[in-house]
Amino acid sequence: MDWEQARYYMVEQQIRPWDVLDQTILGLLLELKREDFVPAAHRDLALVDMELPLGNGQRMLQPKLEARIAQEVALTGKERVLEIGTGGAYLTALLARLSKQVYSVEIDATLADAARPKLAKAGIQNVVVEIGDAARGWTKHAPYDVIVASGSYPTTPDFLFDQLTEGGRLFAIVGEEPVMTATLYTKTGGSVVATKLFETVVQPLQNVPQPERFAF
Template sequence: MDWEQARFNMVEQQIRPWDVLDMTVLALLSEVKRENFVPAARREMALVDMEIPLSAGAKMWCPKLEARVAQEVALKGTERVLEIGTGSGYLAALLSKLSKQVYSVEIDAALADQARSNLDAADIKNVTVDVGDAAKGWSKYAPYDVIIATGSYPTVPEFLFEQLAEGGRLFAIVGDEPAMTASVFTKVAGSVKQEKLFETVIVPLVNAPQPVRFAF
């Protein structure tokens, strides 16, 4: 397989049309080899516009979503980032190149081990992978400059704002299938500003707090 041609096609046919135009992010897609973070049995699908099953119901985001999120959180190289849900470690790898330190938390121990192995193989040193349930955040390293949740929440996870530093940003996908909205929330002077980005549907975060739902 011609990986570099496939990577070029991915960028031109999937990534750019999804409004990912930041040259630093686009360059990272060539530097961090996505195929090295995909389960071996599905390696040839690494650059295809699709979610890739991992284990225990977890899925790797499609490439355009990973790239768009990396762009929208607007990292400058100095940030401390919390990633809720490590998966294969690929998004953490992208974020590591754009920030100072990434703290990633994965509820599935086997996935966490695989992510560590993938990150080690890519010689990435500024990502810490912990095993645990970070659905309500991860106070161990708080406060964070950026928090990214890789599973959806049914409602805005306001409890995460407490773990953001002043000026910090939260990327979250909120709603129930088939209507979910991706947003960046920015904490400013004790209040939160929401910027709605796009509609999508992803797997809910394991143990995401549920609102009271009335049945009639």
């Protein structure tokens, strides 16, 4: 496979049409080798517009969604970032290249252990990958300038707002299949402003808090 040509087509045919136009991010997508972050069995599908299985029921997000997330959180290189769910670590790599420090927490120890050498191979040194359940956040390094959840929540995860700095941003996909909305929450002046971005569907985070259900 001509990986560089395939990478170019991924950017031009998948990423740009999904309103990812930030030149820094587009450059990173051409530079960071996504095929080095997917399981070996699916390497040839690394640049295809689809989720990929990671094992243990986990899936890697589509390239266009990873790119769109990286764009929407508007990193400037100065932020401390919490990523909830490391997964295949490609989004982790994008966030790391755009920020000061990333704390990525993965509930699956196998995925966490696999992520570290992938990031090292890509020359990324500003990521701490930790094993744990961060569905309710990760107070160990809080507060954060940006929090990114790589899986969905059934309702607004307002319990994460306390772990944001003033002016901090939370990206979360909220809802239940078949209707989920990617939303950016910005903490301003003691309140939080929610901006709905786009519709999508991704698998829920493991152990995600569930809303109370009415019983009839």
